Amino acid sequence: xxxxxxxxxxxxxxxxxxxxxxxxxxxxxxxxxxxxxxxxxxxxxxxxxxxxxxxxxxxxxxxxxxxxxxxxxxxxxxxxxxxxxxxxxxxxxxxxxxxxxxxxxxxxxxxxxxxxxxxxxxxxxxxxxxxxxxxxxxxxxxxxxxxxxxxxxxxxxxxxxxxxxxxxxxxxxxxxxxxxxxxxxxxxxxxxxxxxxxxxxxxxxxxxxxxxxxxxxxxxxxxxxxxxxxxxxxxxxxxxxxxxxxxxxxxxxxxxxxxxxxxxxxxxxxxxxxxxxxxxxxxxxxxxxxxxxxxxxxxxxxxxxxxxxxxxxxxxxxxxxxxxxxxxxxxxxxxxxxxxxxxxxxxxxxxxxxxxxxxxxxxxxxxxxxxxxxxxxxxxxxxxxxxxxxxxxxxxxxxxxxxxxxxxxxxxxxxxxxxxxxxxxxxxxxxxxxxxxxxxxxxxxxxxxxxxxxxxxxxxxxxxxxxxxxxxxxxxxxxxxxxxxxxxxxxxxxxxxxxxxxxxxxxxxxxxxxxxxxxxxxxxxxxxxxxxxxxxxxxxxxxxxxxxxxxxxxxxxxxxxxxxxxxxxxxxxxxxxxxxxxxxxxxxxxxxxxxxxxxxxxxxxxxxxxxxxxxxxxxxxxxxxxxxxxx
Amino acid sequence: xxxxxxxxxxxxxxxxxxxxxxxxxxxxxxxxxxxxxxxxxxxxxxxxxxxxxxxxxxxxxxxxxxxxxxxxxxxxxxxxxxxxxxxxxxxxxxxxxxxxxxxxxxxxxxxxxxxxxxxxxxxxxxxxxxxxxxxxxxxxxxxxxxxxxxxxxxxxxxxxxxxxxxxxxxxxxxxxxxxxxxxxxxxxxxxxxxxxxxxxxxxxxxxxxxxxxxxxxxxxxxxxxxxxxx
Numbered sequence: 001x002x003x004x005x006x007x008x009x010x011x012x013x014x015x016x017x018x019x020x021x022x023x024x025x026x027x028x029x030x031x032x033x034x035x036x037x038x039x040x041x042x043x044x045x046x047x048x049x050x051x052x053x054x055x056x057x058x059x060x061x062x063x064x065x066x067x068x069x070x071x072x073x074x075x076x077x078x079x080x081x082x083x084x085x086x087x088x089x090x091x092x093x094x095x096x097x098x099x100x101x102x103x104x105x106x107x108x109x110x111x112x113x114x115x116x117x118x119x120x121x122x123x124x125x126x127x128x129x130x131x132x133x134x135x136x137x138x139x140x141x142x143x144x145x146x147x148x149x150x151x152x153x154x155x156x157x158x159x160x161x162x163x164x165x166x167x168x169x170x171x172x173x174x175x176x177x178x179x180x181x182x183x184x185x186x187x188x189x190x191x192x193x194x195x196x197x198x199x200x201x202x203x204x205x206x207x208x209x210x211x212x213x214x215x216x217x218x219x220x221x222x223x224x225x226x227x228x229x230x231x232x233x234x235x236x237x238x239x240x241x242x243x244x245x246x247x248x249x250x251x252x253x254x255x256x257x258x259x260x261x262x263x264x265x266x267x268x269x270x271x272x273x274x275x276x277x278x279x280x281x282x283x284x285x286x287x288x289x290x291x292x293x294x295x296x297x298x299x300x301x302x303x304x305x306x307x308x309x310x311x312x313x314x315x316x317x318x319x320x321x322x323x324x325x326x327x328x329x330x331x332x333x334x335x336x337x338x339x340x341x342x343x344x345x346x347x348x349x350x351x352x353x354x355x356x357x358x359x360x361x362x363x364x365x366x367x368x369x370x371x372x373x374x375x376x377x378x379x380x381x382x383x384x385x386x387x388x389x390x391x392x393x394x395x396x397x398x399x400x401x402x403x404x405x406x407x408x409x410x411x412x413x414x415x416x417x418x419x420x421x422x423x424x425x426x427x428x429x430x431x432x433x434x435x436x437x438x439x440x441x442x443x444x445x446x447x448x449x450x451x452x453x454x455x456x457x458x459x460x461x462x463x464x465x466x467x468x469x470x471x472x473x474x475x476x477x478x479x480x481x482x483x484x485x486x487x488x489x490x491x492x493x494x495x496x497x498x499x500x501x502x503x504x505x506x507x508x509x510x511x512x513x514x515x516x517x518x519x520x521x522x523x524x525x526x527x528x529x530x531x532x533x534x535x536x537x538x539x540x541x542x543x544x545x546x547x548x549x550x551x552x553x554x555x556x557x558x559x560x561x562x563x564x565x566x567x568x569x570x571x572x573x574x575x576x577x578x579x580x581x582x583x584x585x586x587x588x589x590x591x592x593x594x595x596x597x598x599x600x601x602x603x604x605x606x607x608x609x610x611x612x613x614x615x616x617x618x619x620x621x622x623x624x625x626x627x628x629x630x631x
Numbered sequence: 632x633x634x635x636x637x638x639x640x641x642x643x644x645x646x647x648x649x650x651x652x653x654x655x656x657x658x659x660x661x662x663x664x665x666x667x668x669x670x671x672x673x674x675x676x677x678x679x680x681x682x683x684x685x686x687x688x689x690x691x692x693x694x695x696x697x698x699x700x701x702x703x704x705x706x707x708x709x710x711x712x713x714x715x716x717x718x719x720x721x722x723x724x725x726x727x728x729x730x731x732x733x734x735x736x737x738x739x740x741x742x743x744x745x746x747x748x749x750x751x752x753x754x755x756x757x758x759x760x761x762x763x764x765x766x767x768x769x770x771x772x773x774x775x776x777x778x779x780x781x782x783x784x785x786x787x788x789x790x791x792x793x794x795x796x797x798x799x800x801x802x803x804x805x806x807x808x809x810x811x812x813x814x815x816x817x818x819x820x821x822x823x824x825x826x827x828x829x830x831x832x833x834x835x836x837x838x839x840x841x842x843x844x845x846x847x848x849x850x851x852x853x854x855x856x857x858x859x860x861x
Contacts, residue, residue: 003736517712
């Protein structure tokens with residue numbers, strides 16, 4: 001071996017060149033492999049930190065002008081109303097070739113109610129009259145002092161409260177004005193009427209109420225809600241109950257509450273009571289499909305998220321909001337009963353249960369027959385996690401978290417809600433969300449542009465993953481180039497130097513054989529010097545590659561620009577890319593350089609071995625005979 | 632004493648276009664202490680016979696006995712390492728090893744310690760008539776005659792009893808030729824080697840104790856002669 005090394009280094013220019021080039025090849029291979037590893041790890045981490053979701057919204061097909069009676073002008077006024085074609089089924093989005101992670105589904109929110117739910121902060125000192133639907137909305141029995149037509153404020157005797165809180169303001173009489181009705185029906189003295197009223201304080205300060213004409217009038221009550229029931233089929237068709245539309249009061253006669261209309265009033269009142277203490281239940285296929293989680297406006301503060309498997313298999317687990325958990329003394333692992341009374345496919349839960357309000361929107365829990373909705377699903381759910389809403393509660397887009405929202409796997413509700421659909425509308429960006437594989441938005445558009453519906457608007461959110469993807473691709477390209485260059489260079493270097501150090505040394509082999517060297521000794525003689533030199537070169541090159549990887553990775557990272565909108569994603573990636581585990585961890589620092597060096601050395605050994613075998617295949621007698629002829 | 636005995640040896644090899652019968656039914660014997668010259672024209676088979684004697688290949692027919700043992704039965708690498716050394720017309724020294732290292736090479740192969748091998752190499756350098764300044768010289772820095780002396784010293788270093796020389800003076804001028812032949816004669820007569828020289832030079836052949844003449848692969852003459860020391 002000594003002679004082998006000695007002879008190699010007696011041609012120092014060639015030997016140094018070989019040393020440097022083989023070291024350079026190992027350097028390129030290490031850099032390439034390390035960058036590939038770093039980019040793979042970063043991408044892997046990004047896959048977890050980022051997700052690509054899309055929202056679907058049916059486009060407005062036209063606008064129509066709707067009229068309403070304006071008491072101020074004593075004439076009809078108009079407002080524009082957005083019109084939609086018939087609701088499009090979410091199934092039109094189920095196209096072959098789209099790389100969905102979660103397919104688009106128009107999701108409702110459910111209203112759950114159980115006696116004992118504490119739905120508001122009971123420690124606050126908020127006037128109870130302002131809780132729930134109540135406050136200035138009441139259902140009362142009244143009697144006119146005299147025959148009258150309520151086309152102006154008329155004085156009614158207050159008899160009984162059926163829903164809502166009575167305050168001192170009401171005393172024993174109220175002023176009533178059916179002000180939005182151009183032709184109000186007369187009211188008769190001695191008769192009792194049930195009315196759903198709203199204390200319309202705005203009339204005074206908006207100037208609708210002429211104080212000169214009615215100086216004694218204050219706190220005018222106007223019609224609040226009619227007794228029409230709302231019910232839709234699963235296909236989104238409304239079941240007709242138009243006969244009760246705009247019916248804000250009824251005459252109460254003996255046995256009235258035994259009649260269908262009287263029962264309808266009582267059912268509606270019971271429905272309001274239920275709605276007052278109900279909580280929204282949000283069924284979904286993934287927590288991340290809820291925009292407030294996606295945007296990190298909400299986060300789990302205790303327990304855990306619902307797992308993919310639990311979502312897939314429809315396990316009865318749930319995430320509950322921190323305030324609701326505290327008010328109801330719920331802890332992780334506790335059971336929460338969720339009797340679901342209704343499903344609303346038309347709105348966001350945040351519209352009915354806004355985070356910023358102590359009140360909930362009036363949900364009339366009566367169907368088209370005037371019957372009170374009964375729960376279509378009543379099961380216990382285990383509390384898996386408790387989440388906190390940090391931000392995004394002051395908007396009104398439908399993407400906000402809903403107050404007291406309970407999140408459950410959509411697949412866990414196995415009973416149909418078809419008889420309890422309170423609201424239905426076209427797909428909206430807040431109720432139809434899907435998830436795509438990261439970086440596959442283009443693939444979606446390829447299919448969608450050929451087969452999709454032009455009536456739907458698709459919007460994607462990826463927190464800047466597309467920009468990051470470009471950066472990953474750059475890094476991967478760079479690593480692929482370095483790897484290819486490393487492998488190509490290694491092969492060329494090895495072929496060149498093996499030719500110089502081995503193939504051209506056939507005579508040396510022949511002489512060594514003639515001096516009595518065995519084939520094995522000849523192989524060692526030729527290989528050892530070259531391989532020792534290659535090993536040192538590889539070690540130096542791989543070491544340098546390992547040291548410089550961090551610098552190169554960071555410089556590639558710096559060259560990537562991020563949208564400030566996605567600062568969270570950026571933080572994640574920077575953290576990952578510069579984390580010691582990735583750049584200076586065992587794999588990047590040791591395993592990959594050692595593997596790269598070993599790979600180069602293995603290639604060197606293989607190439608040299610093949611060439612040495614070629615040398616040894618020729619018999620020394622023939623070789624020496626050739627040499628003799630050459631001389 | 633007969634060291635090498637050749638019995639009805641034949642050898643042929645294939646080239647791209649034909650099969651060449653290089654050696655045909657050759658029989659002869661070689662004893663220690665004699666200088667043998669194998670002569671003949673180019674292509675007569677003398678170099679092939681030398682290679683067979685060196686154990687670089689085996690005859691296709693017949694056999695070669697080394698001290699009574701069939702060459703086919705013995706370890707031929709060991710035979711070349713320990714008993715037979717070859718000296719070439721082109722010297723075939725290792726160009727990247729200096730004189731001492733070239734001569735040490737066969738000794739290192741035999742496992743002789745470095746220091747001992749180096750001392751022996753220097754002694755042999757002196758014995759073949761080279762000066763001390765040649766110790767660290769590389770072959771390309773030396774004349775042909777000097778290189779051939781180093782090659783002969785390397786043959787001595789192996790410590791065997793047979794030296795096979797293939798046209799050892801072919802690349803030398805007449806003065807060096809004379810010196811090398813003298814050295815080979817001394818090797819035979821004073822050191823007891825069986826020295827077998829391939830040559831087509833009659834003057835070199837004339838210095839041999841026995842001349843073997845080959846033509847078309849056959850041995851056609853075997854002449855023992857009395858040679859005076861020049």
